[in-house]
Amino acid sequence: MPIVADIIAVGTELLLGEVVNSNAAWLSQQLSALGIHVYYHHTVGDNVGRIHRLLDTILNREQDRPHVLLFSGGLGPTPDDLTVDALAKYFQVPLIHDADSERHIRQLFYQRGITSLSDNNLKQALRPEAAQVVPNPMGTAPGIWWHTPKQVYLATFPGVPRELKAMWPTVQTHLQDVLAAAEPGKPYLRLYTRYLHFFGIGESKIAEQVNDLFSSENPTVAPYVDKAHVKLRVACMALNESDAARLLDPLEDDIIQRLSTYYLTTSTEPFQLEAWVGSMLRAAGQTVAVAESCTGGLISHRLTNVSGSSSFTLLNVVTYSNMAKVNELHVPADIILSHGAVSVPVVLAMARGIRKKAKSTYGIGISGVAGPLGGTDQKPVGLAYVAISGPNNQELVQEVRVNPRTEREDVKYAFSQHVLVLLARQLQQSLQTTTLHSQKTVN
């Protein structure tokens, strides 16, 4: 019998729209990974009556089967923070002071130079008598783990995502015990996950190609949505790594064969393209320099989001004006005049210019129309040209067209995504060549 869960966010600020509830999605991912089915997310205000009414609804629905409730929010020190109090009242058990929690709270305040604590602060050390504390390594509010009557397993977290994430491993361990006890004698299976990355194809097109695999139960295949590139998550429950590989390897091969044109790589964690590009640049000991026009610095920003990017980033320029393209990158003024700033000859000259200037392995040039203004019939919003200039006179040029009806920032992001993929494919080839060479040397 699968275990079912509800995730409940408590906080009037959520109902006013002042905070986006990202905790529900994050907790859902963790529960899914454990094989626990999430049936509903709920958000309720700081109001005991409404919290009780919600609990009534959920418990009436889930009579007689093990059920998990994860609460986030409402653990703070103000009178508005009433999650634990509402739960104790609902299950009619007394609240007691937890000595360890109080010590932890006093210590945190002491570190901040505060020695006299208010009743509100000490309220955070309260827990229902039968509940255990879930320590909070990042803040003052501890959570609870509580096996209540009616087969309800219940955990509380603060609303701050950083604290919630830091407390999750404790709750995960409790949940694994619950799962193990639910089917005693059965060996405990772990979840093994791989992410297959694709580019240049939409989610619905990918779904069409692998539609028959979506109904598979172990391993499972599911699209994994992220900003501007598509991933398929293949996952299985298995006893160990080699059992998992037996299930996942043939499936991965099958999918890659069906979608080979669009396939980029496989990873065990979902990643951003810039992190992947950065790791390949480091592995190859190479550097890149970017000359941007329409993307306005976004490619440089994304590459330098990778920690340690100083090993592969030296210099990037944003030559927004034509004058800057001429002065900084030595793009010949006459080709701008004859072809326009958004053209193959100009981005090639930009790529060569920045490569020479930065003395980098690769030089990249991009120029396009990010919109919403500035589009023409010949050069509409959403059109860009990209060039890469590399060692041994390797040069690559690509025309990019993205949906002109998306917003300026999304157009810029889509352009940057194309540039990173073009560079990634170049680096993949370069690394393969290197591997072949070194193998040759070894043989």
Place this chain on the structure above:
Amino acid sequence: MPIVADIIAVGTELLLGEVVNSNAAWLSQQLSALGIHVYYHHTVGDNVGRIHRLLDTILNREQDRPHVLLFSGGLGPTPDDLTVDALAKYFQVPLIHDADSERHIRQLFYQRGITSLSDNNLKQALRPEAAQVVPNPMGTAPGIWWHTPKQVYLATFPGVPRELKAMWPTVQTHLQDVLAAAEPGKPYLRLYTRYLHFFGIGESKIAEQVNDLFSSENPTVAPYVDKAHVKLRVACMALNESDAARLLDPLEDDIIQRLSTYYLTTSTEPFQLEAWVGSMLRAAGQTVAVAESCTGGLISHRLTNVSGSSSFTLLNVVTYSNMAKVNELHVPADIILSHGAVSVPVVLAMARGIRKKAKSTYGIGISGVAGPLGGTDQKPVGLAYVAISGPNNQELVQEVRVNPRTEREDVKYAFSQHVLVLLARQLQQSLQTTTLHSQKTVN
């Protein structure tokens, strides 16, 4: 009698945690602005039974009073998309084909070169008999507005935030009619809103300073959370502009006086700092050029997110390596050696260098430690120096310290925020001076 609302997101992908539900917060903000109280957010999977169960719960709770239900998600073309079907079944009314919607869908597909539509595509043109269509200017899935039995006013939106936002004005108009009808004879009051922007002070500190104003009912004061700067929203219900001004002006003055050190400006829409800076640069007819190190292109990216930024952006550089700082910006190598790259003399030289190179009104230099690596005792993660070089030998330098425990991307964002604020204050002064001068000329 206040009107109460529930917001319901439909989609199994939400319960798997693959998408964060940002629509609930956005819709909550819109409803709050209309004076409609949101009682719960719910998320439910693509499952007719569970959608019906949820409707049972909500309608049992809200017997005999006008109630608003906003649905997002489940309007797509796949068999999983079943929101409208589930609603029609629940209220036991037939679905009919809407001719206008079908024409709109055919037209969109025609633009994409597709002339033969599947049944799935045409399914999106279905609506319950008594419901009205809410046109979707951004996509194929229209929404519905429906006054069902049991005093339920119901609207559906697609899950794509861009489409949902574009469709909101139609639903807002319907809701305003409902509000007007709820209290007939009473003159219809509109909501007037101002946003007061602050920087350099946290939300909780601001709350302490204006705590006594939060309980006011008309006008209202509420903190408005955004990335890295704090806004207070002051709002009132009023008959017209001048009535609103009578309520809002003294309140705004009072708040600005209490928080004058941190006050930036007031606007009628919430905005990003880069849009404000861009509009001031345009108003002053001035330009800016940025030399970035630790922010890696983010400031350039943010400035060029403003549509029409080519009028004030000419050239920006990301001089990540010391060599690039020397070669591109003529930062003297000996001051990098003696003071380090993260130092006042270096950012000043960067600001002067980029200003000279770009021939811009202002030059900006920034260098710091974005982390997580690279921090030392003297120059810890979260430390940066910023310089602005302007006309008439005006030069400004600032030391910036942000929380070193935040992630690299957040540190970069906080740095960029400090730079934009420093530039904004400079532009405010410059514009005030200009205004004084032109007034003098007129007199």
